[in-house]
Amino acid sequence: MNSFKKFLQRIGLYALELCWPRNCPVCGRSGDRENRHICSACFAKLEWIESGSCCKICETPIATHVDHEFVCSSCVASKPHYDFLRSSLIYSYPIDYVIQMFKYEGSVFFTEELSEILEGTVKAKFPYEEIDLIIPVPLHKNRILKRGYNQSELLATALSHRLNRAVDTVSFIRKADTPQQARLSHEERSENVKGAFKVVRxxxxxxxxxxxxxxxxxxxxxxxxxxxxxxxxxxxxxxCLTLAKVRD
Ligand SMILES: [Zn+2]
Ligand SMILES: [Zn+2]
Incomplete structure (x- = not known):
C-alpha cells in the first residue's frame, strides 16, 4: 500500500510537472530550455567526458596523447568483466545535485532529460547498432519498496525508447540487500557486492x-x-554506461 501511495504521488507530481512550467530545480531561475528542467546556465556547467585519450576499457583518462589503444595499469592488473565502461559526465556540481534529487527525493521528472544525455553518449561512444538489450543495475526489492522506484530502471527504460532497443528489467535481479556502497572503501565495495546479483532467465x-x-x-x-x-x-x-563518474 505504501509503495502504491508513493506511485500515485509520483504520477501526480509528474502530471503537475508536465502542465506547469517551473523554475530550474538547481538554481531556481525560470526554465529557458523547452521541455527540460535544467536551465541553460546550469546545463553549461556540466563537465562532459570527451572521448579523448583514455583507457579503452574503463575510460580512465591519460595525461599524454596516445594514438595506439591504451589499457590502464589497473585494468591490466585485474581485467574487468565488462568489455568497456563509459560515462557522460564528471560527477560534479550541478549533476551531483540533480542525481541526488532524482535518486533519493522522488524527482523522477528528470528522467527524460537525463536519458537524453545518455542517448548522446551512447551514440558518440558505442557501436550502438549492435546492442540487443538494455538492462539497468537492479535494486533489491526491499530498497524499491522503500524508495518507490529504481532510478537506473527509469533511465534504462527511457533510453530504450530513444534507441528503439528492448529493455529487460526482469531477467537480472539483486538477490542480496547489501549495505549502500557510498559508505564503503574501494576494497569493501567489491566484497560488498560479491554474490549480490542473479540471472533468473x-x-x-x-x-x-x-x-x-x-x-x-x-x-x-x-x-x-x-x-x-x-x-x-x-x-x-x-x-556499461553511467550518467556520471566520480573524478579519478
Ligand atoms: Zn539552473
Ligand atoms: Zn582501465
Missing amino acids: PEYIRARTILLIDDVTTSGATLNECAKVLKQAGASKVW
Missing part, C-alpha cells in the same frame, strides 16, 4: 550484447560484479 541473456545502465560510477565494483554474472549466464558482451 538465462535464456534472455545468452548470446546477447547488453548495455548495462547505472546512474553513477564510483569504483566500478558494482558494474564489474553485474558483468561477471551476466557473462557467466552467457551474455556475449557487456557494455
Whole structure:
C-alpha cells in the first residue's frame, strides 16, 4: 500500500510537472530550455567526458596523447568483466545535485532529460547498432519498496525508447540487500557486492550484447560484479554506461 501511495504521488507530481512550467530545480531561475528542467546556465556547467585519450576499457583518462589503444595499469592488473565502461559526465556540481534529487527525493521528472544525455553518449561512444538489450543495475526489492522506484530502471527504460532497443528489467535481479556502497572503501565495495546479483532467465541473456545502465560510477565494483554474472549466464558482451563518474 505504501509503495502504491508513493506511485500515485509520483504520477501526480509528474502530471503537475508536465502542465506547469517551473523554475530550474538547481538554481531556481525560470526554465529557458523547452521541455527540460535544467536551465541553460546550469546545463553549461556540466563537465562532459570527451572521448579523448583514455583507457579503452574503463575510460580512465591519460595525461599524454596516445594514438595506439591504451589499457590502464589497473585494468591490466585485474581485467574487468565488462568489455568497456563509459560515462557522460564528471560527477560534479550541478549533476551531483540533480542525481541526488532524482535518486533519493522522488524527482523522477528528470528522467527524460537525463536519458537524453545518455542517448548522446551512447551514440558518440558505442557501436550502438549492435546492442540487443538494455538492462539497468537492479535494486533489491526491499530498497524499491522503500524508495518507490529504481532510478537506473527509469533511465534504462527511457533510453530504450530513444534507441528503439528492448529493455529487460526482469531477467537480472539483486538477490542480496547489501549495505549502500557510498559508505564503503574501494576494497569493501567489491566484497560488498560479491554474490549480490542473479540471472533468473538465462535464456534472455545468452548470446546477447547488453548495455548495462547505472546512474553513477564510483569504483566500478558494482558494474564489474553485474558483468561477471551476466557473462557467466552467457551474455556475449557487456557494455556499461553511467550518467556520471566520480573524478579519478
Ligand atoms: Zn539552473
Ligand atoms: Zn582501465
